[in-house]
Amino acid sequence: MKHNIMYFSSVSDLSSGASHSLVKLVSLVQKAGHNVLVILTEHGPIEEKLREENISYHVVKQCSWNVWMKNIADKKDLEYRLKYPLRKAVNRLAVQKIAQLAREYQIDIIHMNTLTSFVGAEVAKKENIKLVWHMREFMEEDLGIEFCYPDKAVALVNQADATIAISKAIDDKFSSAFAVNHHEVIYNGVSIEDYFIDKTPFTAEPIQLLSSGRIMPGKGQKDLLLALASLPEKVRNRFACDMIGTVESQEYFDELMSIKDKYHLDNVHFHGFQKDTKAFFEKADVLCVCSKKEAFGRITVEGMLSGSLVIGTNSGGTKEIIDDGKTGYLYTPGNADELSAILLAVVENLEQAQTIAKAGQKKAGQTFSDTANANAVLSLYERL
Template structure:
């Protein structure tokens, strides 16, 4: 009887990548051949979810392997400290993770995002395989600069000890991956039987994600403000953790100036996000460079029309739907003006006009982004990796 594979997962601790990780762990539990241990940082947001699933976790303080940001005054003030302290924290983290990996007889280290490099370092020191789950675009144009350099990071990706998973073709091509030590595996979003469709929609547009410029929140607000000049009923509801900082202060000023405080609603973090999706007139995805676009697929599973910026991961999902169904599965836009027009079209046409589009979207996400499909491919990758190691030992 084959023994179980002990996998150490290195998480971010919050956000979409960890939702994808939890979905993956849920799906892998069916196979009963994986012993997961999850590394979390002191943010601890992920811990209740792991405890509810009886998954072993360890808390270690580690940082992204990126040059610190230098955009706002607060970031500029902290820059020297972060430039020094982040590598030191990661150096200490490597020591701790080596002990954890040894204590749990880890076979594979699976780092859940590309911006964390400590998992690769530990795996190489221990001589065990490392899997890098690449979920994001990196580089100056994406405000994510690899530390200490792009070449240093790409050398790691191409190392024989590493195997990379890209969550979209766009990410795969961005990192110039090759079939020898990498593959494309789309995220698992929901199970095949977890679709719903409610015909009666309410008069609000929905945004789900982080409140940052990269996520396109400024463009979203400006488009809704323009749309509201000819509409008095629709609301914009934003599901996201709201933190007061220099960026959010500019948003608050913009909203106050528009006089739409009662119609632009920040809902904070919600447990009923899927319910909100199912009754929204549309989910808007204005992100400037979405890696995959988890909320896009979630909305489609939940019978919600998606208005998305025609770029990166969102574009790839729309393209996949067009290829699968021969018809568009969402409303694409490229400019602020086009986003405003899309909102007006949804208001004017009514939901009946988009029923076929929503149904095609559901068929696409069930076929490509189900938890069952994702975890089947991940499990096969683990087995392939272990077989490769066993052949090395025999030789």
């Protein structure tokens, strides 16, 4: 059966795995013969990707920040309360505009891409449209955010006909919080042909380390710097480290630079946001995913597919992807000494590191394809 599906993106940039996952999913659903329409909250880089895939979209201003979600540390102060009615008014207008689009396109399924936006769910409730809600984040644990009004948020999510968790860890957290009868775990998928690199790591020195992700406390880059700092100087000098990603916390970035200067980590280089990261993955021997708690860990799969040895944290979705000592390595988040010990073990047995990297590449290719992900989502649509 052909469906008319409206997807809601919570952001319009391409700095998060959620955005990339959305574009790939929508593209494959469209290629499967369904009609798709993406709703964006504002103009941004994701539009170029949607146009490349010939995906229809509309930009409709919506306000989720300080209406639906907020930083944990932020208070509902006077400024918050003064701006709240205006944000609510913007959202009421958005619901009207999007509901009109839903009727025009005869939408029969609304798919929310993350828990961090909600206007689409209001439209689904208003227009009596099937609602699928993708849960791609822990919120408090990984992004440092929370619902502004938890009771209202739970009530709205409970309107969903189905929820999709991108890992068992996410499902474990929210399956008890939300009373949605139909909840599934569907791992994220990535394009195998886009990320597979035919290479043999650890064939030259310095050994190239890579950290890829937004520069913020939850991503844990501090672990890697401290791990390098604690290595014996002769071992440390056998590594070179590239760090790529947008600086989202200037305070945290300043702390990283302070550590780099204090321990004379001249072999660590920050490169900022990179639109095309392939060159970094091609030369990387090791990808370090130091996040405190990844909801899934798309970057982990990308690193495994690239042929790099992936070292990740023993938490969240990452520990569901990596088999410790077989397809990668795991360490306790925040424990730089553990990470340092793994780096030392890699240096002492490069042949074993190569073997583990190859096993990781094989597992990623067999388990986390974008086609498998899209087929699972389409199967859910059919059951609804």
